Amino acid sequence: MLTNLSWNYVGRLHNDFLNNLKSINALTLLLNRQRIKLRMALSTLGLILNLIGSVNPNFMPNGDEYAVIIKDTIESLMKDYDVNKYVTIESMRRGNDRAYVITIRASSSLIVRLMIVCGNECEYYIDDRVNRARINANVYFQLVMKALMIMNRVFNIDTPKTLLTHNPTIYGKVLTINRNEVIALSIWDILRLTDVISKEDLTVSDISNIVDTAVHEFLHYILDRKYLVTSTFMRMAKRIPSVIDDGVIHELIAWTLTPHVSKYVAECIKYGSADTVSNTELAIQYPIKRRHALTARKIINELLTRLNGECS
Structure with missing residues (x-):
């Protein structure tokens, strides 16, 4: 996965995302798979929303607007979306660092990926589709x-x-x-x-x-x-x-x-x-x-x- 895709560096991760990352391990994924995938999907979608929305802040929700957007997305993820099927989380070693690849599918052909690499700090990368959308x-x-x-x-x-x-x-x-x-x-x-x-x-x-x-x-x-x-x-x-x-x-x-x-x-x-x-x-x-x-x-x-x- 790391070598087959072209990754574009974005920056360091904020604390909210890091807290969710800490919950990713074999045991928690086994016992709480859907809950963890839901949290990681929301965090990933939030990052992509901010990246694309930063191009034109007039389109970005804020305050009450963002709360409604979050609520609507959560309801859809829980009722109309198969989180277990369409969200995947891979964890692997990358030298002395640990890398995570989060994949989210809207359809069989519409897929986005986020890679997080953690050493002393955690930095994240986006795939070409997200990068071209942002550009x-x-x-x-x-x-x-x-x-x-x-x-x-x-x-x-x-x-x-x-x-x-x-x-x-x-x-x-x-x-x-x-x-x-x-x-x-x-x-x-x-x-x-x-x-x-x-x-x-x-x-x-x-x-x-x-x-x-x-x-x-x-x-x-x-x-x-x-x-x-x-x-x-x-x-x-x-x-x-x-x-x-x-x-x-x-x-x-x-x-x-x-x-x-x-x-x-x-x-x-x-x-x-x-x-x-x-x-x-x-x-x-x-x-x-x-x-x-x-x-x-x-x-x-x-x-x-x-x-x-x-x-x-």
Whole structure:
């Protein structure tokens, strides 16, 4: 593992991480495997979040924001993520030092690694994927900010605060922090896009791919802020939508519109104008009820009228 990968030096480890390192030995891993892997995964994700977020501090959560981000990630790791399967910890001798390699997988192809070498002090290294994400993260941040500004003008709605999270089970989501909805974009969205954002000349397709997650979550934000699902469903079905109704319609609209809005925004960024989008088929992921389809179609048609070629 140490020789097969290219490692990039970052710096010394802080005390919180060192305390977690002390718990790594054969006996504790045997008796408390999941708990230790969970702690090491959180510490590793925190390091990567800080590295990538330091490129643009405006995206970094702080105070109450960070507490919500941590809580959300822990809940996802415990409920939606197989820590034992997707987090590995290797310990080995490296001369007179001890080295640890922590591997975290978001999918079979999306993997990050951190190496820690401890002698008199402990220093850490990141793999090439994390290093390239850190180097090129500003491209991602700048394009996301441009995309949100364009959507703000096109859909005539305030731009929500946008923060980074380190949740490995998502690329993005809308979170409520201090009663305000914010868009949380995962470091894993940047990590999956390292090959794209490192290009010198980005095409419309490249830009669309980069801003896709931010656009998807902004669409959810629009639906919430304007109460579009509730008001439209009540007019058409003559009753208040259930949680299931609301969720199904939300996803129908977001999955249908995201590729079209992402391309529209990308054209605005690239050329300053965009092609009009007038109609699209519903992106049906699973069997749905007629009332869901009708409500989604009504809202989609309303939002599509905004995509008239103007970018401001």
